[in-house]
Amino acid sequence: xxxxxxxPKFRVLKTGQSMTLLCAQDMNHEYMxxxxxxxxxxxxxxxxxxxxxxxxxxxxxxxxxxxxxxxxNFLLGLESAAPSQTSVYFCASSYLAGGPFGRGTGELFFxxxxxxxxx
Amino acid sequence: QKEVEQDPGPLSVPEGxxxxxxxxxxxSAFQYFMWYRQYSRKGPELLMYTYSxxxxxxxxxxxxxxxxxxxxxLFIRDSQPSDSATYLCxxxxxxxxxxxxxxxxxxxxxxxxx
Numbered sequence: 441x442x443x444x445x446x447x448p449k450f451r452v453l454k455t456g457q458s459m460t461l462l463c464a465q466d467m468n469h470e471y472m473x474x475x476x477x478x479x480x481x482x483x484x485x486x487x488x489x490x491x492x493x494x495x496x497x498x499x500x501x502x503x504x505x506x507x508x509x510x511x512x513n514f515l516l517g518l519e520s521a522a523p524s525q526t527s528v529y530f531c532a533s534s535y536l537a538g539g540p541f542g543r544g545t546g547e548l549f550f551x552x553x554x555x556x557x558x559x
Numbered sequence: 560q561k562e563v564e565q566d567p568g569p570l571s572v573p574e575g576x577x578x579x580x581x582x583x584x585x586x587s588a589f590q591y592f593m594w595y596r597q598y599s600r601k602g603p604e605l606l607m608y609t610y611s612x613x614x615x616x617x618x619x620x621x622x623x624x625x626x627x628x629x630x631x632x633l634f635i636r637d638s639q640p641s642d643s644a645t646y647l648c649x650x651x652x653x654x655x656x657x658x659x660x661x662x663x664x665x666x667x668x669x670x671x672x673x
Contacts, residue, residue, distance in 0.1 A: 444602070480567065482665040483603070483647065498660070530602055547593075548661065550602030 442466050446531050446551035453521045453558045461516040461554050463531030471534045472514040473498070473548065474506060476527040483530065489514055521558045529554045562586050565648055565664030574673055578635040582648035582664045585629065589650040589662075592624050594633045597645045597666065606646070607633065638671045645669070 444465045453459055463472065473488040485498030489508040503525060505517045514533075518525060532548040565582045572578055580594075591610055595603035607622040609615045609631075615622045621634040631650075635642055648664040 480665060482563075482565075483649075483661075483663040485660060488660070532602075547605045547608070548595075548603075550604065552602050553600070 444531055444533055444549050444551035446529075446554045448554060449552065450555050451557070453518075453556065455522060455558060457521050458517070458519050459521065459556075460518075461529055461531075461556075463514045463516070463533075463551060465512055465514075465531075465533040465549070467533060467549065468511070469533035469535055469549070470511075472508065473532045473534075474504070474514065474516045475530045475532065476500065477530060477553075478527050486516065486529075518556075521556075523558045525556065526558045527556060529556060560585065561665075562662050563648060563650065563664045566667055567665055569668040569670055571670045571672060572638055574638060574640060574671055576638050576671075578638050578642070578669060578671075580633040580635075580646050580648075580667050580669070582631050583629055584631070584650060584662075586650075586652075586662070587626070587629065588652045591651050592622070592631050593649045593661070594620075594622060595647040595649055595663075597647060599644075603647055638669075640671050640673060643669060643671050 447462045474486040475483045477483050484500050486504050487506040489495050492511040495506045507515045530553050531551045534548050563584045593608040594606045596606045597603040609622050609624050612624045612626045619636045623632040645666040645668045647666040649661040651661045
Protein backbone atom coordinates (compact mmCIF):
# COMPACT_ATOMS: atom_id res chain seq x y z
CA UNK A 441 0.00 0.00 0.00
CA UNK A 442 1.46 3.33 -1.07
CA UNK A 443 -0.66 5.46 1.30
CA UNK A 444 0.33 9.12 0.88
CA UNK A 445 3.05 9.89 -1.64
CA UNK A 446 4.79 13.25 -2.00
CA UNK A 447 6.94 14.43 -4.89
CA PRO A 448 9.56 15.73 -5.05
CA LYS A 449 11.28 14.69 -1.81
CA PHE A 450 13.97 17.36 -2.08
CA ARG A 451 14.17 20.65 -3.93
CA VAL A 452 16.39 23.70 -3.90
CA LEU A 453 14.99 26.95 -5.27
CA LYS A 454 16.26 30.45 -5.74
CA THR A 455 14.29 33.37 -4.34
CA GLY A 456 11.48 34.29 -6.69
CA GLN A 457 11.24 30.93 -8.45
CA SER A 458 8.01 28.98 -8.50
CA MET A 459 7.32 25.32 -7.92
CA THR A 460 4.58 22.82 -7.18
CA LEU A 461 4.56 19.99 -4.65
CA LEU A 462 2.36 17.04 -5.52
CA CYS A 463 0.56 14.85 -3.02
CA ALA A 464 -1.24 11.67 -4.01
CA GLN A 465 -3.23 9.30 -1.77
CA ASP A 466 -4.69 5.93 -2.66
CA MET A 467 -6.95 5.47 0.39
CA ASN A 468 -10.00 7.25 -1.06
CA HIS A 469 -9.84 9.86 1.71
CA GLU A 470 -12.08 12.89 1.50
CA TYR A 471 -9.85 15.28 3.41
CA MET A 472 -6.34 16.33 2.48
CA UNK A 473 -3.95 18.76 4.15
CA UNK A 474 -0.64 20.52 3.67
CA UNK A 475 1.51 21.22 6.73
CA UNK A 476 4.93 22.75 7.17
CA UNK A 477 7.29 21.70 9.94
CA UNK A 478 9.93 24.05 11.30
CA UNK A 479 12.24 23.70 14.32
CA UNK A 480 10.60 25.05 17.46
CA UNK A 481 7.31 25.66 15.63
CA UNK A 482 5.91 22.20 15.19
CA UNK A 483 3.51 21.30 12.41
CA UNK A 484 1.45 24.19 11.09
CA UNK A 485 -1.47 23.85 8.72
CA UNK A 486 -1.08 25.74 5.44
CA UNK A 487 -4.19 24.78 3.46
CA UNK A 488 -6.64 21.91 3.48
CA UNK A 489 -9.41 20.42 1.36
CA UNK A 490 -12.63 18.71 2.39
CA UNK A 491 -13.29 17.25 -1.04
CA UNK A 492 -12.59 17.39 -4.74
CA UNK A 493 -12.77 20.95 -6.02
CA UNK A 494 -12.65 22.56 -2.57
CA UNK A 495 -9.84 24.26 -0.67
CA UNK A 496 -9.60 26.30 2.52
CA UNK A 497 -6.97 28.32 4.35
CA UNK A 498 -5.21 27.00 7.38
CA UNK A 499 -3.02 28.72 9.94
CA UNK A 500 -0.21 29.95 7.63
CA UNK A 501 -1.60 30.24 4.06
CA UNK A 502 0.25 33.35 2.82
CA UNK A 503 2.57 32.75 -0.12
CA UNK A 504 0.99 29.41 -1.01
CA UNK A 505 -1.79 28.26 -3.30
CA UNK A 506 -3.44 24.86 -3.57
CA UNK A 507 -5.67 22.93 -5.91
CA UNK A 508 -7.68 19.70 -5.59
CA UNK A 509 -8.82 18.87 -9.12
CA UNK A 510 -8.95 15.15 -8.41
CA UNK A 511 -9.95 13.47 -5.16
CA UNK A 512 -6.66 11.62 -4.87
CA ASN A 513 -4.37 14.59 -5.55
CA PHE A 514 -3.63 17.78 -3.64
CA LEU A 515 -1.14 20.27 -5.09
CA LEU A 516 0.75 22.95 -3.16
CA GLY A 517 2.17 25.82 -5.17
CA LEU A 518 4.71 28.50 -4.38
CA GLU A 519 4.39 31.32 -6.91
CA SER A 520 7.43 33.33 -5.79
CA ALA A 521 9.56 31.44 -3.30
CA ALA A 522 11.10 33.26 -0.32
CA PRO A 523 13.81 32.09 2.11
CA SER A 524 11.14 32.05 4.86
CA GLN A 525 9.51 29.17 3.00
CA THR A 526 12.50 26.93 3.60
CA SER A 527 10.91 24.07 5.49
CA VAL A 528 9.84 20.46 5.43
CA TYR A 529 6.38 20.12 3.92
CA PHE A 530 4.05 17.28 4.81
CA CYS A 531 0.90 16.23 3.07
CA ALA A 532 -1.74 14.29 5.00
CA SER A 533 -5.15 12.80 4.39
CA SER A 534 -8.03 11.56 6.52
CA TYR A 535 -11.48 9.99 6.35
CA LEU A 536 -14.69 11.80 7.02
CA ALA A 537 -15.84 11.84 10.62
CA GLY A 538 -17.04 8.40 11.67
CA GLY A 539 -15.42 6.78 8.63
CA PRO A 540 -15.19 3.04 7.89
CA PHE A 541 -12.91 2.43 10.85
CA GLY A 542 -15.45 4.05 13.15
CA ARG A 543 -12.80 5.91 15.06
CA GLY A 544 -14.32 9.31 14.52
CA THR A 545 -11.00 10.87 15.33
CA GLY A 546 -10.08 11.83 11.80
CA GLU A 547 -6.68 10.21 12.08
CA LEU A 548 -4.20 11.86 9.75
CA PHE A 549 -2.07 9.73 7.46
CA PHE A 550 1.11 11.58 6.52
CA UNK A 551 3.47 11.37 3.60
CA UNK A 552 7.24 11.21 4.13
CA UNK A 553 7.78 14.90 3.57
CA UNK A 554 9.32 17.22 0.99
CA UNK A 555 12.39 19.20 2.01
CA UNK A 556 12.47 22.60 0.36
CA UNK A 557 15.37 25.03 0.56
CA UNK A 558 15.01 28.54 -0.81
CA UNK A 559 18.30 30.38 -1.32
CA GLN B 560 1.45 31.91 24.19
CA LYS B 561 1.05 28.77 22.10
CA GLU B 562 -2.17 26.77 22.39
CA VAL B 563 -0.15 23.61 22.99
CA GLU B 564 3.15 23.54 24.87
CA GLN B 565 5.58 20.65 24.73
CA ASP B 566 9.14 20.39 26.01
CA PRO B 567 11.37 19.84 22.95
CA GLY B 568 13.96 17.78 24.82
CA PRO B 569 16.09 16.00 23.87
CA LEU B 570 15.28 13.37 26.45
CA SER B 571 17.86 10.61 26.81
CA VAL B 572 17.05 7.46 28.80
CA PRO B 573 18.63 4.01 29.14
CA GLU B 574 16.98 0.99 27.63
CA GLY B 575 14.27 -0.42 29.91
CA UNK B 576 13.44 2.91 31.55
CA UNK B 577 9.94 4.31 31.92
CA UNK B 578 9.51 7.43 29.83
CA UNK B 579 7.03 10.21 30.54
CA UNK B 580 6.19 12.71 27.80
CA UNK B 581 3.83 15.60 28.46
CA UNK B 582 1.89 18.43 26.89
CA UNK B 583 -0.14 21.27 28.32
CA UNK B 584 -2.80 23.17 26.44
CA UNK B 585 -4.92 26.27 26.89
CA UNK B 586 -8.04 25.63 24.78
CA SER B 587 -10.66 23.94 26.95
CA ALA B 588 -12.69 23.04 23.83
CA PHE B 589 -10.20 20.34 22.79
CA GLN B 590 -11.84 16.92 23.04
CA TYR B 591 -9.64 14.49 21.08
CA PHE B 592 -6.05 13.99 22.09
CA MET B 593 -3.44 12.14 20.12
CA TRP B 594 0.19 11.17 20.17
CA TYR B 595 2.09 10.88 16.92
CA ARG B 596 5.53 9.32 16.59
CA GLN B 597 7.94 10.66 13.99
CA TYR B 598 11.14 8.88 13.08
CA SER B 599 13.97 10.92 11.62
CA ARG B 600 13.24 12.11 8.07
CA LYS B 601 9.83 10.41 8.06
CA GLY B 602 6.25 11.60 8.38
CA PRO B 603 4.39 11.41 11.70
CA GLU B 604 2.30 8.30 12.38
CA LEU B 605 -0.52 7.97 14.88
CA LEU B 606 0.52 6.14 18.02
CA MET B 607 -2.45 6.59 20.34
CA TYR B 608 -5.57 8.65 20.71
CA THR B 609 -8.02 9.31 23.52
CA TYR B 610 -11.35 11.05 23.75
CA SER B 611 -11.94 13.43 26.66
CA UNK B 612 -10.39 12.52 30.02
CA UNK B 613 -9.03 9.20 31.21
CA UNK B 614 -6.40 6.61 30.44
CA UNK B 615 -5.82 4.36 27.48
CA UNK B 616 -3.32 1.54 27.33
CA UNK B 617 -1.85 -0.18 24.29
CA UNK B 618 1.00 -2.57 24.97
CA UNK B 619 3.91 -0.63 26.45
CA UNK B 620 2.19 2.70 25.85
CA UNK B 621 -0.29 4.50 28.11
CA UNK B 622 -1.95 7.80 27.27
CA UNK B 623 -3.48 9.95 29.99
CA UNK B 624 -5.67 13.00 29.69
CA UNK B 625 -6.51 15.34 32.56
CA UNK B 626 -8.89 17.93 31.14
CA UNK B 627 -9.27 19.71 34.47
CA UNK B 628 -5.55 20.49 34.43
CA UNK B 629 -5.33 20.75 30.63
CA UNK B 630 -2.49 18.24 30.71
CA UNK B 631 -1.84 15.10 28.69
CA UNK B 632 0.84 12.46 29.08
CA LEU B 633 2.30 9.52 27.22
CA PHE B 634 4.10 6.82 29.21
CA ILE B 635 6.38 4.28 27.60
CA ARG B 636 7.28 1.26 29.69
CA ASP B 637 10.37 -0.87 29.10
CA SER B 638 11.67 1.61 26.55
CA GLN B 639 13.59 0.22 23.58
CA PRO B 640 16.14 1.78 21.22
CA SER B 641 13.46 1.47 18.51
CA ASP B 642 11.38 3.98 20.51
CA SER B 643 13.96 6.67 19.70
CA ALA B 644 11.94 9.24 17.77
CA THR B 645 10.20 12.57 18.14
CA TYR B 646 6.81 12.38 19.86
CA LEU B 647 4.22 14.95 18.92
CA CYS B 648 1.07 15.59 20.89
CA UNK B 649 -1.95 16.79 18.93
CA UNK B 650 -5.47 17.76 19.78
CA UNK B 651 -8.67 18.97 18.19
CA UNK B 652 -12.18 20.17 18.95
CA UNK B 653 -13.44 17.94 16.16
CA UNK B 654 -17.06 18.50 15.30
CA UNK B 655 -18.77 15.84 13.19
CA UNK B 656 -18.37 16.37 9.46
CA UNK B 657 -15.46 18.77 9.79
CA UNK B 658 -11.86 18.38 8.81
CA UNK B 659 -9.34 17.21 11.38
CA UNK B 660 -7.69 20.54 12.04
CA UNK B 661 -5.25 19.35 14.61
CA UNK B 662 -3.15 21.61 16.78
CA UNK B 663 0.26 20.06 17.31
CA UNK B 664 2.87 20.47 19.99
CA UNK B 665 6.44 21.11 18.83
CA UNK B 666 7.48 17.54 19.65
CA UNK B 667 9.84 15.95 22.19
CA UNK B 668 12.88 14.17 20.85
CA UNK B 669 13.51 10.90 22.70
CA UNK B 670 16.73 8.92 22.60
CA UNK B 671 16.81 5.45 24.19
CA UNK B 672 20.38 4.27 24.70
CA UNK B 673 21.73 0.75 25.07
